[in-house]
Amino acid sequence: MYSYDPLPSVDRRRTEIRHLDLPCEFVAPATKEAWEKRARALKEHILVSMGLWPSPAKCPLNARISHRVERDGYSIENVHFDSLPGFYVTGNLYRPAETDGPHPAILNPHGHWQEGRVNHEPDGSIPARCINFARQGYVAFAWSMAGYNDSTQLAHRTFGDNRKLLWGLSLMGLQLWNGMRSIDFLQSLPDVDNSRIACTGASGGGTQTFMLTAVDDRVHAAAPVNMISGHMQGGCICENGPNLRIETNNMEIAALAAPRPLLLVSATGDWTVNTPVLEYPAIRAVYALYSAEDCLAEVQIDAGHNYNAASREAVYAWFGKWMLGEEVGGRFSDRPVELEPPERMLAVTPGDEPDPWVDEDGLTSGWIERTRKKLDQMKPADAKSLRRFRQIMSTGFRSIIGSPARSDDDLVVAPRGKHQADACTIHSGYMGRRHHGDRVPYTAFLPEGSARSAVLVVHPGGASALTQQNGRDPGLLIQHLLGKGRLVLVVDVFLTGMAEGALDSGEHAYFSTYNHTPTANRVQDILTAVAWLRRESAFPSVSLVGIGAAGPWCLLACGLCPQITRAVIDVDRFDTDSDAEYEAKLFIPVLRRLGGLAAAAALATPAELYLHNTGSAFQTDEIEDAYRAADAMDRLRAQRTAAEMRQVIAWTVEGSPG
Numbered sequence: 151m152y153s154y155d156p157l158p159s160v161d162r163r164r165t166e167i168r169h170l171d172l173p174c175e176f177v178a179p180a181t182k183e184a185w186e187k188r189a190r191a192l193k194e195h196i197l198v199s200m201g202l203w204p205s206p207a208k209c210p211l212n213a214r215i216s217h218r219v220e221r222d223g224y225s226i227e228n229v230h231f232d233s234l235p236g237f238y239v240t241g242n243l244y245r246p247a248e249t250d251g252p253h254p255a256i257l258n259p260h261g262h263w264q265e266g267r268v269n270h271e272p273d274g275s276i277p278a279r280c281i282n283f284a285r286q287g288y289v290a291f292a293w294s295m296a297g298y299n300d301s302t303q304l305a306h307r308t309f310g311d312n313r314k315l316l317w318g319l320s321l322m323g324l325q326l327w328n329g330m331r332s333i334d335f336l337q338s339l340p341d342v343d344n345s346r347i348a349c350t351g352a353s354g355g356g357t358q359t360f361m362l363t364a365v366d367d368r369v370h371a372a373a374p375v376n377m378i379s380g381h382m383q384g385g386c387i388c389e390n391g392p393n394l395r396i397e398t399n400n401m402e403i404a405a406l407a408a409p410r411p412l413l414l415v416s417a418t419g420d421w422t423v424n425t426p427v428l429e430y431p432a433i434r435a436v437y438a439l440y441s442a443e444d445c446l447a448e449v450q451i452d453a454g455h456n457y458n459a460a461s462r463e464a465v466y467a468w469f470g471k472w473m474l475g476e477e478v479g480g481r482f483s484d485r486p487v488e489l490e491p492p493e494r495m496l497a498v499t500p501g502d503e504p505d506p507w508v509d510e511d512g513l514t515s516g517w518i519e520r521t522r523k524k525l526d527q528m529k530p531a532d533a534k535s536l537r538r539f540r541q542i543m544s545t546g547f548r549s550i551i552g553s554p555a556r557s558d559d560d561l562v563v564a565p566r567g568k569h570q571a572d573a574c575t576i577h578s579g580y581m582g583r584r585h586h587g588d589r590v591p592y593t594a595f596l597p598e599g600s601a602r603s604a605v606l607v608v609h610p611g612g613a614s615a616l617t618q619q620n621g622r623d624p625g626l627l628i629q630h631l632l633g634k635g636r637l638v639l640v641v642d643v644f645l646t647g648m649a650e651g652a653l654d655s656g657e658h659a660y661f662s663t664y665n666h667t668p669t670a671n672r673v674q675d676i677l678t679a680v681a682w683l684r685r686e687s688a689f690p691s692v693s694l695v696g697i698g699a700a701g702p703w704c705l706l707a708c709g710l711c712p713q714i715t716r717a718v719i720d721v722d723r724f725d726t727d728s729d730a731e732y733e734a735k736l737f738i739p740v741l742r743r744l745g746g747l748a749a750a751a752a753l754a755t756p757a758e759l760y761l762h763n764t765g766s767a768f769q770t771d772e773i774e775d776a777y778r779a780a781d782a783m784d785r786l787r788a789q790r791t792a793a794e795m796r797q798v799i800a801w802t803v804e805g806s807p808g
Contacts (some may be wrong), residue, residue, distance in 0.1 A: 156564065157562055157564045157580050157581075157582050157589050158582075158587060158589055159589075160589060160651075161587070161588055161589040161590075161644070161649060161651070162587030162588075162589075163587050163588055163644065163665070163666070163671055164644075164645070164651050164652070164653050166587065167654070167655070167657060167658055167661070167664075167665060168395075168396075168664035168665050169658035169659070169660070169661075169664055170382060170383040170384060170385065170390065170658075170659065170660060170663070170664070171381065171382055171383075172381075172664075173380060173381045174380055174381070174383075174399040174401070175380060175399075175401075175432070176380075176399060176401035176402045176405070176432045176433075177432070177435075178405070178432065178435035178436045178438075178439065179439075181439070182439040182440065185408075185436060185439050189406055192364075192398060192402065192403070192406060193364065193365050193406060194545050194549065195393075195394075195398070195549045196361070196364060196365050196394065196403065197365055198393070198545070198546045198549035198550060198740060198744075199323075199391050199392060199393040199394040199549065199550075199739075199740065200318070200320065200322060200323035200326050200327070200391050200394075201317070201318025201319055201320060201323040201740060201743055202318075202323060202326065202327060202365075203542075203545070203546050203549075204524060204528070204542055204546075206234070206327065206520065206524075207520065207524070208331070208334065209232050209234060209235050210232065211231040211232055211331070211334060211335055211338060212231060212232045213229060213230075213231035213335055213338065214229070214230055214231070214497075214504070215227045215228070215229050215243065216228050216229075216497070217494065219490060219494075220247070221281075221488065222247075222488075223246065223247050223284070223285045224244055224245060224246055224247055224281055224284035224285055225244070225245045225247065225284075226242055226243070226244055226245075226281075226490060226495070227242065227243045227245070228241075228242060228243075228495065228496065228497040229241050229242065229243050229291070229293075229335070229497055230300075230497040230498055230504065231331070231335055233324075233327060233328050233331045234327070234513070234516065234517070235506070235508075235516060235520075236506040236507060236508035236512060236513070236516060237303060237324075237508055237513050237516075238301070238303070238498070238504065238507075239293050239294075239301075239328050239331060239332060239335070240293060240294050240299065240300045240301045240496075240497040240498050241267060241291055241292050241293030241294060241332075241497065242267065242268075242280070242291070242292050242293075242495055242497070243289065243290075243291050244280040244281060244283065244284040244289070244290040244291070244292070245284055245289050245341065246284050246285065246286075246287050246288065246289070247284075248287065249341075251340075251341040251342075251343070252340070252341050252342055252343040252344075253287055253288055253289045253341055253342060253343060254287070254288050254289070254342075254343050254346035254347070254348070254469075254473040254474065255288060255289040255290070255291065255336045255339075255342045255343070255346065255347045255348070256280075256283050256288045256289070256290045256291070256347075256348050256349070256350065256469065256473075257291055257329065257332055257333065257336070257347065257348065257349040257350075257351075257359075257362070257369075258276060258279065258280055258283075258290055258291060258292040258293075258349075258350060258351060258355070259292075259293070259295070259325075259329065259349070259351035259354075259355040259358035259359060259362075260276050260292065260294070260295065260298070260351060260352075260354075260355045261274070261351060261352050261353030261354040261355040261356065261457075262295075262353055262354045262386060263276070263353075265299075265492065266294050266295065266298030266299040267292045267293060267294050267298065267299055267495075268299065268492045268495050270489055272458060272459075273453070273454065273455070273456040273457070273458050274352060274456055274457040274458065275457075275487075276292050277292075277487060277489055277490075278459075278462065278484065278487045279350075279457070279462050279465075279484075280292050281487045282462065282466065282484055282485055282487070283466075283469075285481075285485065286466065286470065286474070286481060286482065287474060288469075288473070289336065289339065289341060289342050291332060291335070291336055293328065293332055295325060295354065295358075295388060296309065296321060296324060296325065296328075296388075297309075299495075299496060300496040300497055300498040300499070302498075303507065303508060303509060303510070303513065304321070304324075304510055304513070305510070306321070306386075306387075306388065307386065307387060308387075309321045309387065309510060310387060312733045312737060312739075313514075313729045313733060314514060315392045315662070315739040315740070316729060316732050316733065316737070316738075316739065316740070316741055316742040316743070317514075317517060317518050317521055317729075317740075317742050317743050318521070318739070318740040318742075318743030318744075319513075319514060319517050319518075320387075320391045320392060321387050321388045322361075322387070322388050322389060322390060322391035322394070323391055325358060325388055326358070326361055326362060326365070326391075329349075329358055329361075329362040329366070330362065330365075330366055333347060333362075333366060333368050333369070337368070344368075345370065346370055346473050347368055347369060347370055348369065348370055348371040348372060348373070348469055348472075348473055349362055349363060349369050349371075349372050349373075350372065350373040350374070350375065350465050350469075351374065351375065351457075352374075352375035352376050352377070352415075352455075352456070352457035352461070353375075353376055353377060353455060353457075354377075354384070354386055354388060354389055355375075355457075356374035356375050356376060356377025356378070357374070357377050357384050357388075357389045357400075359372055359373070359374040359375075359377075360372065360374040360377070360378060360400070360403060360404045360407065361403065363404075363406070363407045363410070363412070364403050364404070364406035364407065365406075367410075369407075369410070370410060370411070370472070370473070371410060371411035371412070371413075371468070371469060371472045371473060372407055372410070372411070372412050372413070373412070373413040373414075373415060373464075373465040373468055373469070374404065374412075374414065374415070375415040375457050375461055375465070376415060376416060376417050376420055376422050376455055376456060376457065376461075377400070377422065378400050378401060378404045378414060378416075378422065378425070378429050378433075379400065379421040379422050379424070379425075379429065380399070380401060380424065380428050380429055380432075381421060381424075382421035383395060383399060383400050384400070387660070390659070390660035390663040391663060392662045392663060392739030392740065393549065393550055393552075393662060393663070393666075393739055393740065394663050395663055395664050396552055396663075396664060396665065396666060397552070401429050401432050401433060404429075404433055405432075405433045405436040405437075408433075408436045408437050408439070408440055408442065408445075408446075409437060409440035409442035409445050410445065411445045411446075411468070411471075411472040412433070412437075412445065412446050412447075413446075413447050413448070413449065413464065413465060413468040414429065414430055414433070414446075414447070414448040414449075415448075415449050415450075415451065415457075415461050415464055415465065416429075416448065416449070416450045416451070417450065417451050417452075417453050417454060417455060417456060417461075418450060418451070418452045418453065419452075419453055419454035419455065420454060420455040422450075425448055425450060426448055426450055430446075430448040433446065434446055445472075447468065449461075449464040451464070459484040462484050463482060463483060463484050466482035466483075466484070467482045470482050521742075521743050525745050525749075528542070528543075529772060529775055529776075530752060530775060530776050530779035530780075531775070531779055532779050533779065533780065533781070535779065536752075536755070536776065536779040536780055539749075539752060539753075539776075540753060543744055543745060543749050543752070543753060544709070544710070544753055546740070546743075546744040547706070547709055547710055547744060547749070547750065547753065548710060549740075550670065550738050550739065550740045550741060550744065551666075551670045551673050551674065551706065551710065551738065552666050552670055552674060553673070553674060553677050553710045553711075560583050560584040560585075560586075561581065561582075561583065561584075561678070561681050561682060561685065562581065562582050562583065562584050563579060563580070563581050563682070564579050564580045564581075565577065565578075565579040566578045566579040566580065567579075569622070571595075571622065571623050571624065572623065573597065573598055573629075573632060573633070574595045574596055574597055574598065574624060574632050575595075575596045576593060576594070576595055576596075576621075576622075576624070577593070577594040577596065578591070578592065578593045578594070578621070579591075579592060580592065581641075581678060581679070581682050582678065583678060588644075588671075588674070588675065588678065589649075590641055590642065590643065590644075590649065590675045590678060590679070591612070591613070591641065591642040591647065591648040591649055592613075592639060592640065592641045592642075592679065592682065593613040593617070593621065593639070593640045593641075594637070594638070594639045594640075594686070595624050595628055595631075595632055595637070595638040595639075595640075596637055597632045597633075597635055597636065597637065599635070600635075601635055601636060601637035601687060601689075602634070602635040602636065603635075603636055603637070603687075603689055603692070603693065604636065604637045604638075604639065604683045604684070604686075604687040604689045604692045604693070605631055605636045605637070605638050605639070605692065605693045605694070605695060605802060606638075606639050606640075606641070606676070606679050606680060606683055606692055606693070606694050606695070607627070607628070607631075607638060607639070607640050607694075607695045607697070608640075608641065608643060608676060608679075608694070608695070608696050608697065608700040608703065608704055609640070609646075609647075609697045609698065609700055610646055610697070610698050610699040610700045611646065611647060612640070612641075612642035612643075612646045612647015612648055612649065612650075613640040613641075613642055613647055613648070614647055614648075615647070616628055616640050617640075624638070626795065627695075627795060627798070627799070628640070630795070630799045631799065631802065631803070634799070634803045636693075636802075636803065637683070637686075637687050637689075639679060639682065639683045639686075641675060641676070641678075641679040643671075643672040643675035643676060643679075643700070643703065644668055644671035644672045644674075644675055645668050645671075645672075646672070646700075653668065662739050667737050667738050667739070668737075669703065669706075669736050669737055669738050670738050672700075672703045673703050673706045673707050673710070676694075676703060676704060676707040676711075677707055677710060677711055680692055680694075680707070680711055680713055680714060684713060690713070691713050691714070691715040691716075692713060692714060692715070693714075693715070693716040693717065693718070693802050694707070694708065694714045694716070694717040694718070694719075695717070695718045695719075695798060695802055696717070696718070696719040696720060697720050698720055698722055699722050699735065700720075701719045701720040701721045701722050701724075701763075702719075702721060702722065702724050702735065702736050702747060703736075704717060704719050705717075705719050705721065705747055705750050705751060705754075705761075706736075706747070706750045708750065708751070708753075708754035708757060708759070709749070709750035709751065709752070709753030709754050710750075710753070712757075714754070714757055715757050715758065716757060716758040716759075716801075716802065716805060717754070717757060717758070717759050717760065718760045718762070718793070718798050718801045718802050719759070719760065719761055719762070720762055720763045720792060720793070721747075721761050721762070721763055721764050721768050722763060723763055723764065723765035723767060723768060724736070724747065724767070724768050725767035725768070726746060726747055726748060726767065726768050726769045727767070727769065728767070729742070732746065745772075747768075748769065748772035748773055748776075749772075751772075751773040751776065752772065752773060752775075752776030755776050755777055755779075755780040755782055755785075756777070756780045756781075756782035756785055757785065758785045758786075758801075758805050759773075759777075759785065759786050759787070760787045760788075760793075760801045761773075761786075761787065761788040761789075762787075762788070762789045762791065762792055762793040762797070762798075763789075763790075763791065763792040763793070764788055764789065764790050765790055766790065770788045773786065773788075774786065787801070
């Protein structure tokens with residue numbers, strides 16, 4: 151049965167814009183099994199959002215270690231290696247003087263300190279903590295965020311635009327990849343114990359710490375400092391990747407470390423002031439599911455936003471326990487250090503850059519070229535490769551579109567009324583998903599007698615474009631479908647028809663980090679309508695008709711909904727090889743990295759698919775390859791011209807273009 155719980159009075163996706171300073175909460179699932187299911191999905195979502203799904207190919211590191219200096223109890227070397235072809239990680243390697251090994255290793259991402267990885271001041275010193283780590287017996291590696299020190303290939307605060315986001319290229323994703331490659335680098339060193347690698351950083355480095363720990367199990371222990379908060383998620387582009395925090399937040403992401411050792415270091419003078427009473431207990435509930443509460447701890451320092459000596463000593467003690475097997479002792483105190491001249495710490499100097507050394511444009515073009523090559527390699531050629539393609543790409547599409555993973559029992563309906571028209575009964579109302587905030591106007595046309603099947607029609611103008619007499623009577627297309635005994639549903643998807651309204655996506659920074667784009671919401675609404683139609687009609691499958699600009703939205707929905715077994719889609723002469731076209735008409739971050747409309751159509755196999763109005767720019771070769779791999783070429787039709795109404799009706803009803 152439907153739930154008739156009240157829907158919101160307006161579509162909250164339009165009026166309640168989520169943002170980085172919006173207070174949030176995290177409540178752990180009741181069971182370990184439920185958490186691990188959620189954790190798997192969340193890890194996949196992070197990787198998709200960061201443009202790392204499917205994973206980029208790892209190029210050779212080609213690491214170059216130079217300019218070794220030896221000091222009392224430690225040494226320092228300059229390092230650069232390839233993260234991507236022509237794009238480098240630059241940093242410093244601190245090693246203990248003792249040659250006996252292998253040693254545990256500590257990754258040290260820095261935050262937005264003015265001097266980057268060589269910053270040394272009372273509130274935060276990367277050299278001080280790395281030197282002390284080396285003296286304690288660790289190999290420590292500190293590397294620069296993009297745009298800092300000798301990492302000059304990109305501008306830190308301004309890198310990125312919608313075209314890059316379409317291809318899954320973001321500063322946050324690049325920095326997460328750099329962290330993963332930094333683990334690769336440490337594991338390539340003969341004096342590093344690969345089973346004992348930890349990570350710690352403050353502020354933006356804290357974000358890098360818990361993000362890397364969340365997706366890379368090679369991080370054995372972690373200590374994010376002054377970052378994890380329930381009311382501030384990170385204030386830089388490098389902390390706000392697209393789609394990342396939709397229906398999640400930093401507390402839940404940090405909990406992915408469980409049951410590995412995790413220390414939360416907070417301060418009384420910044421946004422982590424509530425950590426002991428809010429964030430720590432929330433994350434502790436996940437550790438309790440593993441009976442691993444002793445693997446989680448918190449320390450709060452009476453200070454401002456920092457990684458000062460007191461914070462460092464708390465981290466030294468935590469890693470000493472879990473990485474060295476030692477309890478707190480004098481050797482974990484923060485000892486004074488002798489600094490090297492900053493210019494001597496640079497791994498790359500002007501005029502001596504490694505070759506190739508790409509700039510922003512070169513990085514972008516190389517990323518897109520490698521993505522195209524990856525997609526070509528994954529192109530389905532037979533039933534086995536098609537199954538593999540589905541496994542990978544369906545995960546990606548569900549992540550970026552946010553297709554509701556709830557059961558149909560979560561459907562909420564608010565009927566508005568009904569009236570009798572010639573040869574049909576018309577019902578109207580609103581539908582949505584429980585706790586989802588959506589409010590989707592619908593109009594349903596029930597034929598006289600028993601319906602033979604159900605059809606969903608989506609028009610960019612909503613129901614008013616498909617009806618007459620202000621919605622009192624069905625328009626010509628609906629009349630014909632009713633005459634064929636079809637139950638017809640029309641929905642006004644997000645910001646169309648009766649659902650029109652203002653959406654000020656620019657009011658808050660990083661809109662797409664916290665909110666679905668209008669295109670993604672429209673695809674969600676189509677999926678919600680399919681659920682409504684199946685439940686109302688009791689038919690196991692439905693047919694879908696997409697008209698004009700709504701056609702590409704419908705094609706994306708087909709790839710996510712196997713209950714759509716027949717679709718007649720006007721692709722509106724969409725140029726499938728134009729980034730500008732995707733930006734203007736179909737913007738969803740990461741969509742092109744996942745193959746765009748061609749991949750969505752491939753996921754729809756073996757549904758009967760009739761694509762019309764393709765023009766010359768809508769490429770069907772990849773779609774044909776997928777249908778050929780599924781041995782379903784007889785279920786695919788494509789024509790360059792717009793279909794006549796008789797063709798649309800014939801295909802919808804009979805499965806023939808007429």
